[in-house]
Amino acid sequence: MLTMNNARPDFENADLKVAVLPIGAVEQHGSHLPVGTDTMISSEMAARVAERLGAYLLPPVAISSSIEHRSAKGTVYLKATTLALVVRDIAECLHEAGYEKLILINGHGGNWILKPTIRQLNRDLSGLETVLIHTSAGAERQQVVVDHKHHDIHAGEKETSIMLHLRPELVGQVKELNDKQFQLQDYMDYFDVMDLSEDGYWGFPESGTVEKGAKLMDIMVDGALQYLERLEAYHAKVRERKGE
């Protein structure tokens, strides 16, 4: 794996074809988790994936599309369309440099725009495939680890567990909610998260444990690698069908 700590000759000697880009967020995560939670989680997942693939681990796009958290101090966000342009610029650079695969590891659920962005990029940039993988990779196996299978959306059991695993010193006391009735996730289209939850979290952080966090991270990395393998296998099948 190469990172931004490497010098030009390392890149010249490496014949790199794959780059991995973590996409995080800088947004409020309740009273108990740091605003950089999504960036820390996606960066760690991306590092582990890049290590396994011997890829170029890019530094994270730390600020992304977090408009739904804007009413909370500490949140900084890009407009969704700006994020799309940032990703497009990075993909175009890698395409020019001869990379064949860009793997986005997305740690923030609000980055919906990444989906149409990569669908378009994959038609526009022939030779570079941009793959979008979320921290939900291996979702079915993740569900077995957590106690709460629904409504654990933001700074809840899953994220708190992973942060207890990665950065326990940054995890604070969970503030109990008086109103524990969670709304439809779609309501983020109409309301800020701070209007939907008293403490800005959405889920069950009190159920977070370091053991669950370690398991979840392993599953996420494994899920990402499996997704990539399956995609490769399907490419081979399509090539074969076309007689290439």
Ligand SMILES: [Zn+2]
């Ligand atoms: Zn988060």
